[in-house]
Amino acid sequence: MRIISGTLKGKRITAPTNLPVRPTTDFAKEALFNILNNEWYFDEVTVLDLFSGIGSISLEFASRGAKKVTSVDNFYGCVKFLDETAKALNLDETILTVKNDVLKYLDKTPVKKFDIIFADPPYDLEVDKYQKILDDIFKNQWLEEGGNFVLEHPDSISFDEHPNFVQHKKYGNVHFTFFE
Numbered sequence: 001m002r003i004i005s006g007t008l009k010g011k012r013i014t015a016p017t018n019l020p021v022r023p024t025t026d027f028a029k030e031a032l033f034n035i036l037n038n039e040w041y042f043d044e045v046t047v048l049d050l051f052s053g054i055g056s057i058s059l060e061f062a063s064r065g066a067k068k069v070t071s072v073d074n075f076y077g078c079v080k081f082l083d084e085t086a087k088a089l090n091l092d093e094t095i096l097t098v099k100n101d102v103l104k105y106l107d108k109t110p111v112k113k114f115d116i117i118f119a120d121p122p123y124d125l126e127v128d129k130y131q132k133i134l135d136d137i138f139k140n141q142w143l144e145e146g147g148n149f150v151l152e153h154p155d156s157i158s159f160d161e162h163p164n165f166v167q168h169k170k171y172g173n174v175h176f177t178f179f180e
Contacts (some may be wrong), residue, residue, distance in 0.1 A: 005061030028174035050119035055082035106136035
């Protein structure tokens with residue numbers, strides 16, 4: 001994994017091989033950030049990274065100057081790796097790691113509002129749980145007014161009919177659906 005832009009541009013991060021992750025490809029990540037870069041000044045945003053894994057997206061936002069990035073993952077090894085990496089890169093004031101099941105986090109944590117929410121659930125997550133994530137984010141108002149929610153998902157699922165749907169983009173095998 002590498003950081004594509006910002007203060008840590010080009011920095012390679014090597015995660016332990018024993019972590020259960022499927023990081024967003026550099027190609028897809030670069031395309032995603034090109035889209036977001038046209039809508040946001042990253043130094044003004046707060047970000048919630050759900051199913052953050054080793055923190056590829058969190059680190060990219062932090063490198064680009066995000067004010068605050070909250071990274072939530074249920075796997076202790078991933079949270080520990082991201083926490084240690086953030087400290088080593090002097091990003092520990094920007095990245096807050098949270099070890100929690102994402103569905104429980106969205107359901108039980110007092111709502112904080114974010115400008116951008118990114119979620120990259122396991123591709124084998126049941127469709128109803130994808131729907132629960134959407135419901136919790138929009139019904140509980142986790143997004144700031146005008147905020148964006150980006151959901152990475154397999155091609156077998158479509159969210160085009162969701163009332164908050166904005167657009168769908170495909171980069172190789174990676175699918176992003178954008179909501180507002």
